[in-house]
Amino acid sequence: MVSHEESGDGEVEPDSDLRNFGETVKAFRRRAGLTQEQLAEQVRYSVQYVGSVEQGRRHPSVKFVSRSEEALDAFGVIRIAAKQLQRRRGLASWFRRWAELEDVAIALNTYECRSIPGLLQTEAYGRAQIDNVPPLITPGEAEARITARAERQKLLVRTPYIAFSFIIEQAVIERRTGGVEVTREQIDHLVERAKLPNVDIQIMPTIQPIHAGTDGPFRLLETEDNEWLAYSEGQQSGLVISGPKDISLLHQRYAKLRIQALNPADSAGLLMRMRGSL
Incomplete structure (x- = not known):
């Protein structure tokens, strides 16, 4: 029985x-004479998950790598191939990897001192941010x-809810990215999002x-397999x-930041005062 059911969500371009x-x-699966369905049963992931990995549309989890290596008796080759993926994580394209991880997270903690986190941006704020940072891009982009x-x-x-924690520097809002009206709308959006039970x-x-x-x-993230990544x-x-x-160090820092920042209620009050001063 598959205990780690996965959907096709979180896939990336190959x-x-x-x-x-x-x-x-795929090569080791075929060598073992297994179908995708049979491998899925053995590694306790869905057929869709196995298919997405084999097509190069999903990054494999640590547990998937370990279970596949064992189930397919792959002589360590699958683990070595996974390590090659790990070594390339410093590339800018790895944000696609992080976005995929967000999609299957159960908790996400974010500290931001440069701009409003993308998950909390209004459309107007996002457009202003795009316009502000060279080089200019096409309307389609x-x-x-x-x-x-x-x-x-x-x-x-x-649902089921992801537990979100955001710590944002006051100066980010005081910068007034996009102007006063955009900032007012962005503050209102933050206040509304803060009312969500999981935020x-x-x-x-x-x-x-x-x-x-x-x-x-x-940022810190906990996966469905209770693995932490940053x-x-x-x-x-x-x-x-x-x-x-490294993960332990960042957990320590985030814990300190949560103590040093205003609590959620006081933060909402500050946001409303900042809005009133605009």
């Missing part, structure tokens, strides 16, 4: 590395980004002498982090 990994799994962002935001209200939004005051986030923004992003680059020591 790339050569994922296709190569998928072909490796802008629409594609806005559409993708709107699709990701559906995670906030999807906590905390504001970090501009004046905070003791601050655990001075190394920059980051994501760090810079100019034209992104990195998915899986090392236990």
Whole structure:
């Protein structure tokens, strides 16, 4: 019986590395004389999940790799192929990997000091952000980004709920990206999103002498398999982090940030005062 039922959600466009990994799994499955259905039963994932991995449309989870290696008696080849994927996580294209992980997460913690997190942006704020950062892109590319962002935001209200925690620097809102009207709308949106039962939004005051986030923004995510991963992003680059020591360090920092930021109720009050001052 399949105990880790997976849908087709969270798939990404195939790339050569994922296709190569998928072909490796497929080759060993066929060598073992198994159908996708039979492998799915043995590794306790859905047939759709197995098919997506073999087609190079889904990044394999750690447990899928381990179970496939054992079920297919793959001489360590599947594990080695998975490690090759891990080594390429520093590429900017790995945000697609993080977006996929978000889609199957049960908890997501975000600290942001540069802009409103994409999951909480209004369309107007998102468009202003796109317009502000060179190089200028075509209207079609802008629409594609806005559409993708709107699709990701559906995670906030999807059931079963994902537990979201956001810590946002006050200065991000005070910047007034897009102007006063855009900022008012964005504040209203934050206040409304904070009312969702699965969403906590905390504001970090501009004046905070003791601050655990001075190394920059980051995100932490818990998967359905209760594995924790992190994501760090810079100019034209992104990195998915899986090392236990690094994850532990970021958990410690996030715990401190939650104490140092205003609690959700006080944060909502500050947001309304900021709106009133516009």
